[in-house]
Amino acid sequence: MPLLKTENLGITFGGLKALSDVHVEINEHELVGLIGPNGAGKTTFFNLITGVYTPTEGKIIFDGKLMNGKKNYQFNNIGIARTFQNIRLFKGLTVIENVKTAFHSSMKYSPFSGILKLPSYWKEEKLIHEKAIELLRVFSLENLINENASNLPYGQQRKLEIARALATNPKLLLLDEPAAGMNPSETSELMETIDIIRKRFNITILLIEHDMNLVMGICEKIFVLDYGMIIAKGVPEKIKSNPKVIAAYLGE
Amino acid sequence: MKNNFKYTAFIVLLLLVTYFVFVFLISSKTINNYYQGILMLIMINVMLAVSLNLVTGFLGQLTLGHAGFMAIGAYVSALFTKVSELPDILSFVIALILAGIAAAAAGIIIGIPALRLKGDYIAILTLSAGEIIRGLIIYFDEYTGGSRGMKMIPAYSNFSNVFWIMIITIFVIYSIIHSRHGRAVIAIREDEIAAESVGINIVNYKLFAFCISAFFAGVAGALFAHYNTLLDPNNFDYNYSIEMLIMVVFGGMGSLTGSIVAALGLTALPQILSDFSNYRMLLYSILLIIIMLFKPSGLFGTHEFSIMAIGGLFKGKKSKTKKRGDL
Numbered sequence: 001m002p003l004l005k006t007e008n009l010g011i012t013f014g015g016l017k018a019l020s021d022v023h024v025e026i027n028e029h030e031l032v033g034l035i036g037p038n039g040a041g042k043t044t045f046f047n048l049i050t051g052v053y054t055p056t057e058g059k060i061i062f063d064g065k066l067m068n069g070k071k072n073y074q075f076n077n078i079g080i081a082r083t084f085q086n087i088r089l090f091k092g093l094t095v096i097e098n099v100k101t102a103f104h105s106s107m108k109y110s111p112f113s114g115i116l117k118l119p120s121y122w123k124e125e126k127l128i129h130e131k132a133i134e135l136l137r138v139f140s141l142e143n144l145i146n147e148n149a150s151n152l153p154y155g156q157q158r159k160l161e162i163a164r165a166l167a168t169n170p171k172l173l174l175l176d177e178p179a180a181g182m183n184p185s186e187t188s189e190l191m192e193t194i195d196i197i198r199k200r201f202n203i204t205i206l207l208i209e210h211d212m213n214l215v216m217g218i219c220e221k222i223f224v225l226d227y228g229m230i231i232a233k234g235v236p237e238k239i240k241s242n243p244k245v246i247a248a249y250l251g252e
Numbered sequence: 253m254k255n256n257f258k259y260t261a262f263i264v265l266l267l268l269v270t271y272f273v274f275v276f277l278i279s280s281k282t283i284n285n286y287y288q289g290i291l292m293l294i295m296i297n298v299m300l301a302v303s304l305n306l307v308t309g310f311l312g313q314l315t316l317g318h319a320g321f322m323a324i325g326a327y328v329s330a331l332f333t334k335v336s337e338l339p340d341i342l343s344f345v346i347a348l349i350l351a352g353i354a355a356a357a358a359g360i361i362i363g364i365p366a367l368r369l370k371g372d373y374i375a376i377l378t379l380s381a382g383e384i385i386r387g388l389i390i391y392f393d394e395y396t397g398g399s400r401g402m403k404m405i406p407a408y409s410n411f412s413n414v415f416w417i418m419i420i421t422i423f424v425i426y427s428i429i430h431s432r433h434g435r436a437v438i439a440i441r442e443d444e445i446a447a448e449s450v451g452i453n454i455v456n457y458k459l460f461a462f463c464i465s466a467f468f469a470g471v472a473g474a475l476f477a478h479y480n481t482l483l484d485p486n487n488f489d490y491n492y493s494i495e496m497l498i499m500v501v502f503g504g505m506g507s508l509t510g511s512i513v514a515a516l517g518l519t520a521l522p523q524i525l526s527d528f529s530n531y532r533m534l535l536y537s538i539l540l541i542i543i544m545l546f547k548p549s550g551l552f553g554t555h556e557f558s559i560m561a562i563g564g565l566f567k568g569k570k571s572k573t574k575k576r577g578d579l
């Protein structure tokens with residue numbers, strides 16, 4: 001059974017078909033790339049499979065459950081976490097608070113315990129403090145925990161956003177152009193980190209990337225979107241030589 | 253975290269000392285009735301500003317109906333204690349709880365439509381809601397005395413109970429902000445879409461904040477009613493809501509200590525300069541303009557004033573304030 005499956009998925013914005021007839025399957029532990037020219041509908045696909053947008057047609061099935069009609073936050077609670085193309089951190093908060101906030105759903109204590117600071121409050125708060133630091137260490141952010149998120153350089157903001165997404169303990173992690181704005185050495189370092197976190201956290205990753213060559217290196221499977229349609233899917237070698245893909249990228 | 257116990261002990265000690273100093277000053281008549289009245293009003297305004305800050309500063313929704321929630325608490329509690337035949341203390345405690353619950357219920361009722369709105373529209377909605385509450389109080393004059401006012405409310409509020417209830421209010425809201433629930437509320441202020449993307453049910457937490465905030469406004473209203481012993485619906489018009497908002501903005505949205513200091517200053521100042529009290533709103537406006545020009549984030553921004561940090565000053569540290577959350 002695939003972890004994520006979409007059937008005939010599509011959305012129309014006031015007559016404009018941004019995405020149509022998308023059938024994809026992603027299996028557990030895969031690292032999948034979603035590529036396509038600007039405006040192809042990649043981010044829109046993410047918005048659909050995280051409940052930000054409601055599809056106008058088709059089905060989203062995650063972990064065997066039909067997700068249509070669920071709320072945005074429920075998609076996360078069920079196991080889909082994401083980052084955003086235009087970084088969306090909690091800018092006024094510190095690095096560690098950004099991550100702690102994302103542990104929200106894995107914590108159990110009631111408002112009552114929080115107000116009276118009962119043992120469950122201390123226990124869970126201490127635990128997530130440690131977990132947050134551990135997670136930030138993966139991204140070499142552990143020395144910046146009390147820094148304001150907005151003060152971080154761009155590359156570290158992107159990493160923090162990934163750390164925050166991972167804090168929600170997802171099964172599927174969606175990364176929307178994680179390398180955007182990074183220089184080549186930062187990018188290759190990031191791609192390594194992505195591969196490491198997949199193994200370490202034992203998760204599935206779907207990665208949007210504008211630059212085709214970048215994903216070829218690390219992804220096992222690639223979907224190509226063009227004008228809201230999947231024009232090719234498969235292993236990187238096949239994608240590279242697919243005439244439709246070449247045309248889409250040349251035509252850009 | 254290792255200094256936590258010492259810190260708490262220090263705060264408790266400081267509160268006890270403050271409390272006993274005031275009790276002594278009041279019982280020895282050093283603080284006369286007039287000043288005691290100002291003191292009561294200050295404490296009630298601190299409760300209002302701190303509770304309003306939860307919604308305005310921490311949830312990030314501009315609301316202008318806080319006086320309405322206060323009015324509900326005031327009238328509900330007074331209606332209860334006037335007919336209750338229970339012993340005074342018990343009657344007052346129940347009245348305070350009823351006041352809080354009634355106001356919290358109103359908070360949720362107004363919170364639900366507010367969920368669909370943004371920014372200025374929430375301000376307009378809550379402003380109208382506050383005025384509707386006042387209108388309803390005037391309309392049901394059979395019970396509330398309408399615009400003639402409600403009289404002969406038992407004088408249960410005194411310095412001691414208002415002081416400790418204020419401390420409880422501050423403590424509860426402080427604790428909420430520093431819990432996972434508070435982090436959820438703050439995340440909504442920072443970025444609703446991001447908050448949802450990390451699994452926070454923003455509808456629940458918006459209502460949660462509205463509800464807690466209104467609860468304490470209701471309790472403050474009950475304390476006010478049993479201190480003033482008479483209620484006039486015009487006590488709770490939108491001017492008062494605006495005053496509360498000014499206190500929050502002045503102290504810094506998202507800073508509880510800022511709200512406390514601002515409520516204290518802005519209540520005491522016009523009273524002490526009694527010639528000035530007619531120009532209170534004028535004074536507020538001027539102060540607000542000054543703040544907006546020179547420090548738009550308010551006196552404290554989102555920082556909390558920390559006694560430990562003052563200690564740090566003596567040890568030659570630089571920071572005067574402590575960032576929210578790093579205990």
Ligand SMILES: Nc1ncnc2c1ncn2[C@@H]1O[C@H](COP(=O)(O)OP(=O)(O)O)[C@@H](O)[C@H]1O
Pocket residue numbers: 013018036037038039040041042043044045
């Ligand atoms: N909320 C929206 N309303 C209207 N049009 C939208 C909306 N979101 C996306 N679109 C349109 O959908 C198309 C695909 O956009 P997007 O998914 O952002 O592309 P990309 O592949 O670059 O991420 C674009 O034409 C865009 O204008």
Ligand SMILES: [Mg+2]
Pocket residue numbers: 042043044085
């Ligand atoms: Mg995009």
